[in-house]
Amino acid sequence: QLLQESGPGLVKPSETLSLTCTLSGGSISSSSYYWGWIRQPPGRGLEWIGSIFHSGRTYYKSSLRSRVTISVDTSKNQYSLRLSSVTAADTAVYYCARDRPAAGMRWFDPWGQGTLVTVSS
Amino acid sequence: DIQMTQSPSSLSASVGDRVTITCRAGQNLSNYLNWYQQKPGKAPVLLIFGASTLQSGVPSRLSGSGSGTDFTLTISSLQPEDFATYYCQQSYSAPWTFGQGTKVEIK
Numbered sequence: 001q002l003l004q005e006s007g008p009g010l011v012k013p014s015e016t017l018s019l020t021c022t023l024s025g026g027s028i029s030s031s032s033y034y035w036g037w038i039r040q041p042p043g044r045g046l047e048w049i050g051s052i053f054h055s056g057r058t059y060y061k062s063s064l065r066s067r068v069t070i071s072v073d074t075s076k077n078q079y080s081l082r083l084s085s086v087t088a089a090d091t092a093v094y095y096c097a098r099d100r101p102a103a104g105m106r107w108f109d110p111w112g113q114g115t116l117v118t119v120s121s
Numbered sequence: 122d123i124q125m126t127q128s129p130s131s132l133s134a135s136v137g138d139r140v141t142i143t144c145r146a147g148q149n150l151s152n153y154l155n156w157y158q159q160k161p162g163k164a165p166v167l168l169i170f171g172a173s174t175l176q177s178g179v180p181s182r183l184s185g186s187g188s189g190t191d192f193t194l195t196i197s198s199l200q201p202e203d204f205a206t207y208y209c210q211q212s213y214s215a216p217w218t219f220g221q222g223t224k225v226e227i228k
Contacts, residue, residue, distance in 0.1 A: 046157075046165065046208055046219040061216040062122075095164055102170075106212035107155045109167035109176065 001026040003096050003112035011090075011119050017083040021096030021112060022076070029054045029074045034099035036108060037070060037081045039092040047092075051099040052079055086119045093117075123147050123211050127220035133228040140196040142223045144209035147190075153213035154192045156185055159222075160205045168207075169194065199225070 007019035021035070028035060036051035050060035052070045060068050064083070072079040083090060093116050097108040124147035134140050144154065152172035157165035167176045169185040172192055182197045196203055204227055209220040 045221045046210070048217040048219070059215055097164075105153050105155075105171055106217060107167055107170040107210070108157075108165070109170075111164035111166070114164050 001098065001110060003098065003110060005094060005096050005112045005115040007115060007117070009116055009118060011086055011117060012121050013087055013119055014085055017081070017086050017090065017094075017117055017119075019081045019094055019096075019115065019117070020078050021080070022078045024077070027074075028072060028077045028079060032100070034059075034101065034106070035072065035079045036097050036099035038095045038097055038108065038111075039090075040095070040114075041089075041092045049081065049083075049094075088119050091117065091119045122216055123150070123214055123218050125209055125211055125218050125220040127207075127209060127223045129223060130221065131224040131226060133226045134199050135228045136199055136201060138199045138228075140199050140203075140225060142194045142207055142225075144187075144192045144194070144220050145190055146192075146211055146213075148213075149189050150192075150211050150213040152188050153211055154185075154187065155210045155212065156194045157208045157210065158203075158205045159208065165208060196225075 034051040037049040067084045069082040093114040095114045097111040154172045156169040159165040173185045206222045206224045
């Protein structure tokens, strides 16, 4: 399975960041997986943003919950991230990744290649 | 949120060296701990899940151990392709959190 992020690389402050992740080689409707978004500010570590199940059930990082929406479009085999009211602190490489549950555990594999989103006027 | 602390933050080593990276969790994780490798400009790659289970295709010179709050990633004989940054990640309790990373550099 391959994941590919797409979306604008530049977003203005206070506007909404929108990214899409397209899955190839599999079905996003699979009952075995969640689908996640993770970001990495330049030169820094990884931060989980949230995940979605094909049913639409979502899990968000609490500190981002008020600004984040993750949705799924099973007809297009895609899922999307919207992050509102962005600031420079939201500048990061955004990754989509399969969020796999097994025996109560969860891990991210595989990952998309990532897309850099810069917040600047 | 569960705090994950890796040590060291960086290390220099030579090809053939044995390298150990430590990850400490702010609370008991049982074995709900994963390790990833990230090379510059690339996405992270899953190495180990469940603290000690190697992902398919990962060379056996890498190993993971630990449970509870203390975990280690060991590379038994460092190879040129192992120079990268390594991250631990807990999946015991959402939000899933990562360590700050350990950069393995060439001495």
